[in-house]
Amino acid sequence: MSQLTAKGLATKARIVAAAADLVFKQGVAGTSIEEVRKAAGVSGSQMTHYFEDKRALIRAVVTHQADTILAVHQELGKLDSFVALDAWANLNIQQQRLRQCEGGCLLGSVAAEVVECDAQARANAERGFERWEAVLRDGLTAMRERGDLRPEADPDQLALALLAAVQGGALLTQARRDAAPLEAALNVALAHVRSLAA
Amino acid sequence: MSQLTAKGLATKARIVAAAADLVFKQGVAGTSIEEVRKAAGVSGSQMTHYFEDKRALIRAVVTHQADTILAVHQELGKLDSFVALDAWANLNIQQQRLRQCEGGCLLGSVAAEVVECDAQARANAERGFERWEAVLRDGLTAMRERGDLRPEADPDQLALALLAAVQGGALLTQARRDAAPLEAALNVALAHVRSLAA
Secondary structure, three states: OOOHHHHHHHHHHHHHHHHHHHHOOOOOOOOOOHHHHHHHHHOOHHHHHHHOOOHHHHHHHHHHHHHHHHHHHHOOOOOHHHHHHHHHHHHHHHHHHHHHHHHHHHHHHHHHOOOOOHHHHHHHHHHHHHHHHHHHHHHOOOOOOOOOOOOOOOOHHHHHHHHHHOOOOOOOOHOOOOOOOHHHHHHHHHHHHHOOEE | OOOOOHHHHHHHHHHHHHHHHHHHHHOOOOOOOOHHHHHHHOHHHHHHHHHHOOOHHHHHHHHHHHHHHHHHHHHHHHOOOHHHHHHHHHHHHHHHHHOOOOOOHHHHHHHHHHOOOHHHHHHHHHHHHHHHHHHHHHHHHHHHHHHHHHEOOHHHHHHHHHHHHHHHHHHHHHOOOOOHHHHHHHHHHHHHHHHHHH
């Protein structure tokens, strides 16, 4: 498996994307390998070639969802101003509304399902959250260095709190089918960041 | 089932408590009806008598976890002062530390696993979160009425943000096996509440 051809890599990526889509809609427990195989349009032997079992596939899904979120953040650009942070919060809220508040966070929902079942999947989720947090922390650090935020602003704490607001807000939004919890969580976390403006 | 004897109610409660315990440690997908039956010390026919299938049992687990959290809040007393809110936050953080940051939130972790699989379980989770939110909202409303919080403080928004901080903080804490995310999330949400002091 260490020497996948370009075609092999594409097939593997197609399987992971199909699995991520199904898991987001139906959960890990509600998604079978057979459904993923059909959705990806591959044979049983191809499935087994790329992923020895469901556990291996789900681990890849966790990392895939983190990659998807990071790609969106890449497009969004640096989160190093109050305007950029507001746009980021609005994007998170808009995404939930577009999905009728179903599914929760791409990464958080699958993470919650696997974190106590599989140590490697937990480690992948931790790594995904860390990468996301780093985007927020880098932006906040730049704001402090530029003097937009006062020196006592703690980018580590603020980044964690913003990410937790997204995660908790998304779960409550998912349970309630209403974006109000995510809006409230982000409003409050961002109000605190703004209170640290220089 | 509408006319359970006291003994029947006790047996049913024992099954739900055993299921809640196993689901918290292993997740819904990782817990079988047979494991629950053994842990509760009941027969197969008793299991089927009280819960026709796993789905029915998990719905009861969701409500049981909400009841457990509400009972703790009952003991804690009203959350209608800054001192009480700080004690509440510290209790949440302490609970995670005592559990080595495993398992996440009693209600949030099971809610995340079932919300897209079963509409009734989702409704039970929503109701559980609402009851929890109401405890926070009632305390914040009392603080505003007493004049501890300024009139522009919005108890609905603040209660949602505090609950989201617990949920998101607990998930990140669970993924990282470290209480720092929960601490950061609660510190930031409470700092905002404090900024609204009269």
